[in-house]
Amino acid sequence: MSDAVNRANPPAFENDPRVPEELRNNVFITTLDKLYNWGRKRSMWPMLFGLACCAIEMIATAASRHDLARFGWELMRASPRQADLMIVSGTVTKKMVPQIVRLYNQMPEPRYVIAMGACATAGGPFKEGYNVVSGIDKFIPVDVYITGCPPRPEALLHSFIKLQEKIEKQSLRTVPWYRPGEDDVVPVPVLGPDLIDMRRAEEIRQKAAVAQEQA
Amino acid sequence: MGLMGTGILKGLGVTLRHFIDTYAEDLKYLLNKSGAQQPRPLRRQSPKNRGLVTVEYPKERLPLPENFRYVPFLVFDTEKQEDKCTSCGICAKVCPPQCIWIVRTEDPVTKRPIPQPKEFYIDTTICMNCGYCAEFCPFDAIKMDHDYELSYYPHEQPHMRLVHDKAVLTKPDTYHASIHPSDWQRELADRAAEEEKKRAAAEAKAKAEAAKAAAPKPAQPAEQS
Amino acid sequence: MAEETKPAAPAAPAAKPAAAKPAAGHGATKAPPLAPMTPEMTELQQRFGESVLAPAPYVGLLLSDKSKLVEVATYLRDEMGYDSVTNLTAVDYIKDGYFEVVYHFQRSRGGEPFTLKLRVPRPQGNDLSEPVPSLTSVYAGAEFQEREVYDMFGIPFSNHPDLRRILLWEGFYGWPLRKDWKEAYYEGDTKPFESRWPGGHHQLAEERVPWADNVNYPLGFDPLNFHADPDAGLYDTMAEGVPGLAKRNGNGSTAPQPTGVGAAVSVFDRDRNNLADVDELQTDQIIVNMGPQHPSTHGVLRMVVKLDGETVTDLKLVLGYLHRNHEKIGERNTWLHNIPYTDRLDYICGLANEWGYVLTVEKMMGIKPPERAEYLRVLMAELTRIESHFWAIGFLLNDLGAFYTPALYFITERDLILDLFESVTGSRLMCNYFRFGGVSRDLTEAQLAHAKELAFERIPRKIDELEELLSENEIVKARTVGVGYLPAERSINYSLTGPCLRAAGVPYDIRRVEPYGIYDRFDFEIPVLYGADVYDRYRIRVMEMRQSLKIVQQCLQQMEQTKWGDIQTGKKNYNHRVPAGQAYGRVETPKGELGFYLVSDGGQNAYRYHVRSSSFINLTSLKEMTVGHKVADAVVILGSLDIVLGEVDR
Ligand code: SF4
Ligand code: SF4
Ligand code: SF4
Numbered sequence A: 001m002s003d004a005v006n007r008a009n010p011p012a013f014e015n016d017p018r019v020p021e022e023l024r025n026n027v028f029i030t031t032l033d034k035l036y037n038w039g040r041k042r043s044m045w046p047m048l049f050g051l052a053c054c055a056i057e058m059i060a061t062a063a064s065r066h067d068l069a070r071f072g073w074e075l076m077r078a079s080p081r082q083a084d085l086m087i088v089s090g091t092v093t094k095k096m097v098p099q100i101v102r103l104y105n106q107m108p109e110p111r112y113v114i115a116m117g118a119c120a121t122a123g124g125p126f127k128e129g130y131n132v133v134s135g136i137d138k139f140i141p142v143d144v145y146i147t148g149c150p151p152r153p154e155a156l157l158h159s160f161i162k163l164q165e166k167i168e169k170q171s172l173r174t175v176p177w178y179r180p181g182e183d184d185v186v187p188v189p190v191l192g193p194d195l196i197d198m199r200r201a202e203e204i205r206q207k208a209a210v211a212q213e214q215a
Numbered sequence B: 001m002g003l004m005g006t007g008i009l010k011g012l013g014v015t016l017r018h019f020i021d022t023y024a025e026d027l028k029y030l031l032n033k034s035g036a037q038q039p040r041p042l043r044r045q046s047p048k049n050r051g052l053v054t055v056e057y058p059k060e061r062l063p064l065p066e067n068f069r070y071v072p073f074l075v076f077d078t079e080k081q082e083d084k085c086t087s088c089g090i091c092a093k094v095c096p097p098q099c100i101w102i103v104r105t106e107d108p109v110t111k112r113p114i115p116q117p118k119e120f121y122i123d124t125t126i127c128m129n130c131g132y133c134a135e136f137c138p139f140d141a142i143k144m145d146h147d148y149e150l151s152y153y154p155h156e157q158p159h160m161r162l163v164h165d166k167a168v169l170t171k172p173d174t175y176h177a178s179i180h181p182s183d184w185q186r187e188l189a190d191r192a193a194e195e196e197k198k199r200a201a202a203e204a205k206a207k208a209e210a211a212k213a214a215a216p217k218p219a220q221p222a223e224q225s
Numbered sequence C: 001m002a003e004e005t006k007p008a009a010p011a012a013p014a015a016k017p018a019a020a021k022p023a024a025g026h027g028a029t030k031a032p033p034l035a036p037m038t039p040e041m042t043e044l045q046q047r048f049g050e051s052v053l054a055p056a057p058y059v060g061l062l063l064s065d066k067s068k069l070v071e072v073a074t075y076l077r078d079e080m081g082y083d084s085v086t087n088l089t090a091v092d093y094i095k096d097g098y099f100e101v102v103y104h105f106q107r108s109r110g111g112e113p114f115t116l117k118l119r120v121p122r123p124q125g126n127d128l129s130e131p132v133p134s135l136t137s138v139y140a141g142a143e144f145q146e147r148e149v150y151d152m153f154g155i156p157f158s159n160h161p162d163l164r165r166i167l168l169w170e171g172f173y174g175w176p177l178r179k180d181w182k183e184a185y186y187e188g189d190t191k192p193f194e195s196r197w198p199g200g201h202h203q204l205a206e207e208r209v210p211w212a213d214n215v216n217y218p219l220g221f222d223p224l225n226f227h228a229d230p231d232a233g234l235y236d237t238m239a240e241g242v243p244g245l246a247k248r249n250g251n252g253s254t255a256p257q258p259t260g261v262g263a264a265v266s267v268f269d270r271d272r273n274n275l276a277d278v279d280e281l282q283t284d285q286i287i288v289n290m291g292p293q294h295p296s297t298h299g300v301l302r303m304v305v306k307l308d309g310e311t312v313t314d315l316k317l318v319l320g321y322l323h324r325n326h327e328k329i330g331e332r333n334t335w336l337h338n339i340p341y342t343d344r345l346d347y348i349c350g351l352a353n354e355w356g357y358v359l360t361v362e363k364m365m366g367i368k369p370p371e372r373a374e375y376l377r378v379l380m381a382e383l384t385r386i387e388s389h390f391w392a393i394g395f396l397l398n399d400l401g402a403f404y405t406p407a408l409y410f411i412t413e414r415d416l417i418l419d420l421f422e423s424v425t426g427s428r429l430m431c432n433y434f435r436f437g438g439v440s441r442d443l444t445e446a447q448l449a450h451a452k453e454l455a456f457e458r459i460p461r462k463i464d465e466l467e468e469l470l471s472e473n474e475i476v477k478a479r480t481v482g483v484g485y486l487p488a489e490r491s492i493n494y495s496l497t498g499p500c501l502r503a504a505g506v507p508y509d510i511r512r513v514e515p516y517g518i519y520d521r522f523d524f525e526i527p528v529l530y531g532a533d534v535y536d537r538y539r540i541r542v543m544e545m546r547q548s549l550k551i552v553q554q555c556l557q558q559m560e561q562t563k564w565g566d567i568q569t570g571k572k573n574y575n576h577r578v579p580a581g582q583a584y585g586r587v588e589t590p591k592g593e594l595g596f597y598l599v600s601d602g603g604q605n606a607y608r609y610h611v612r613s614s615s616f617i618n619l620t621s622l623k624e625m626t627v628g629h630k631v632a633d634a635v636v637i638l639g640s641l642d643i644v645l646g647e648v649d650r
Helices: A002-008 A027-041 A053-062 A097-106 A117-122 A153-169 A198-209 B006-031 B040-045 B090-094 B132-136 B173-179 B181-210 B219-224 C039-048 C066-078 C142-153 C243-250 C278-283 C326-332 C338-343 C350-365 C371-399 C405-425 C445-470 C474-480 C488-493 C534-559 C614-626 C631-641 C645-649
Strands: A085-089 A112-116 A144-146 B072-077 B100-106 B113-123 B142-144 B170-172 C053-055 C061-063 C084-093 C098-106 C114-121 C286-290 C302-308 C311-318 C581-589 C592-600 C606-612
Touching (some): A053 A112, A053 A117, A053 C405, A085 A097, A085 A117, A112 A117, A112 A153, B006 C445, B132 B142, B173 B181, C039 C053, C039 C066, C066 C098, C066 C114, C084 C142, C084 C606, C302 C631, C311 C614, C311 C631, C326 C606, C338 C606, C350 C371, C371 C405, C371 C445, C371 C534, C371 C581, C371 C631, C405 C445, C488 C614, C592 C614, C614 C631
Parallel strands (some): A085 A112, B072 B170, C061 C114
Antiparallel strands (some): B072 B142, B100 B113, C084 C098, C098 C114, C286 C302, C592 C606
């Protein structure tokens, strides 16, 4: 039902002048939103996907003491097709980032990303390394960042709660994934002489041609 | 060859025992008046506990050990109303990923350094929570915080928020005392000893200078080296 | 180059060790002291002549004729009993214009390693150096280590069966561990950086560099017209019998590789049309890529398996998905800075890694920690071993299909040990507890009580429970007995260390063969089993946990005699200077032999910082263990090796 309404009436619903102001905050939609978000936020399936040291704390979070299942998030799926949430738990290396982007692209909407730990947020202690990407948000959009090295399991839970709050605030009318034609597939970066972000390819070509200072 | 399925039965047995133990533990807790003081998360994490171990964060929290370290903060001396940091730069040197930036205050006229930090940044997106800065600071001016709830939405601009500047970093010493009670006691004791030493030194000096007539106490000169 | 030091060499024995190191100017007036001759060195020198083998600076013999390398190594192995190459690395002496390849050979029955060195001139710019003969024909364990040297230094090895980059990808520009190679965020040769104090205005690394990101491209590089092939050569030796690949190689065309960068793209995907050919399907083998994202590969490891039906006929590993440039960063760090970084090597057992590093540096500085600290080190390291074995067994069971339940039980126990770590050191995983000449904190009464409760009560009970649950479980036995068999001689030849080697009947444990710390004071055994399969690797871990527990118990008792708080030799210091020299130090971590090869030029930073990681080298033998088994067992065998990717890729 909600799908149909929104598909037929895509983005402009909110700003459509034909809809009276008071009706825009439609009670029906609001109630539906609540139900929809309540269901979603209590059944997130994170992807079983660990990168580095932070992944150990992620596993500890899922284990008995902190018990992720209390939040209804217990099912860690190894396949991106069945997951709603990607926890980037650890250092993102250049060699790994094409795979991460690919996995992200394979996740169905709605999908969320948590950047866990200093490394995933912005490179962390290994930032200066030649094979380290300075934060996963250079490639894919992140919903919640946690810092810490490694974040305690409670810190990860805290970010989950933050993510739940975010989900709660989303409205069926504005969420991007029911709009037609929107396709936010991230181009997979390529491993050449160094990591190449294909969105910057043209810029790289021009810059490399005019003899940038090279190390 | 054992009987088929014994492994499964044994496994189920362990699970069942665990299940029963959880209730046994709770019962023990209810009956035991002296144990009643212990909060549930602590009791459950004790090595004596045989049952369930879950801590229901965020409703209940594990108490953090005093030594626990997350990101650093600067201590503000509420008595003297000044930063304890003297911008000596040692923490910036010992920081392994080099995520501390300090601008030292300079006297506008003489250009001589003043022992106060003008700016102080810690980039917590690089910080590895190693605790060296707190360990090697000679003035007890930087300590490791216990606050681990540092998650941000992108619109909160985490990359800016997480570069802690002096305003964010500075916390009063009362806070430090509350999360590091025994460290604080040590500091107080150190300070008292220091002052005692100073006082003793001054006294001895005064005495020595003022009059050779008055006999100094034997203990004090030995102490001042 | 190599001959230069020889004639004058004996004249300068104990002089101040200074020269041949970049920091010490280029006067060459004071040559570093030459290695004292051991009986083994003399024997080898007599066999091959003094013109071929001369004592090298600080330690070991220097081989001047590299064409003799294989011969020397064969002699070492067959006549002198040095049956594995335990460490193999290189050092870039840029000022002197050569690379030095360093080999450490080891006798499986114990003793100090034998050091052999070899020099090749440094090439110009980005070129490869002269090739060095590969030792893979003598020591199978050299395979990955030589590839790593090639990857990091651009030193090719002739006759190597599969010489490709191992941690980085094919096509990466430059050889990172060469001293003149600089990464994008390069800020200075050594830490601490000047820019932090006293005028330290915060600046993001991105704002400082021309590309505004951690990247660097060669001049004139055109990303739109180039052919990325990070997996080049990966399938070459696996191609036979695989339809798509065989054809491509057969007609010599360089058909385009997948546009996406390798990884999860299997050949299956790529050549679907070929495979649809029914005739071929019946006889063909296929290649499947497992990883780097996979529920059971213990992190970002990628296994490429060639399958005949369900049977593995060939296997290759693609590593480096967690290559965090530990060694490059380590050579910039001060000595002290490196301690918390070692925590992040094998992040399951950080405390054990710290010990390896601290031990090596202490060896160079010639200091020893006080009694109390020695006990604390043993206590923490052995608790780490227990904790790590709990983890390993839990996840081995995970791989066997007991999805998560055993692991949950064991993680609970592990959490209790981590609680102790946290309350003592401040962090659950990244303890940063060891210091040069001591440890950072002593245990309070409450913490000691916690440790005692664990050591005398809780953990023994839980190990019993673990055994009761698993050891005789018929599914566990059916899946593990006889699986992943690798006999003792092969294991040694593969430089396998740790529980896996001991499960093959070789009682090789650094705590016994080259005791460090105060292990000689405790009454414990090195358990040995002879099955050399997954089941025995599991059982040996259980036995080791019991032994560790025994050590912890004795430690807690003996510790009472030492003085509380006496945990640091000398003054606590942050700007250590380590005398110029070279040292190889090692400890027995739960995974095996963790070694550090350090070269100091007398300054505040390590000139060369190499980690001999057991997880990495143990993986060399995975292929031989797996071939012939079903693909489902490949995962189990990997689980039995108990690798941690942080240590594999560093
Ligand atoms: S943030 Fe720290 S703990 Fe997490 S992956 Fe990075 S180095 Fe490891
Ligand atoms: S925090 Fe401490 S070590 Fe750092 S500059 Fe201030 S006084 Fe020096
Ligand atoms: S905790 Fe360690 S990494 Fe973080 S600011 Fe202090 S010294 Fe630097």
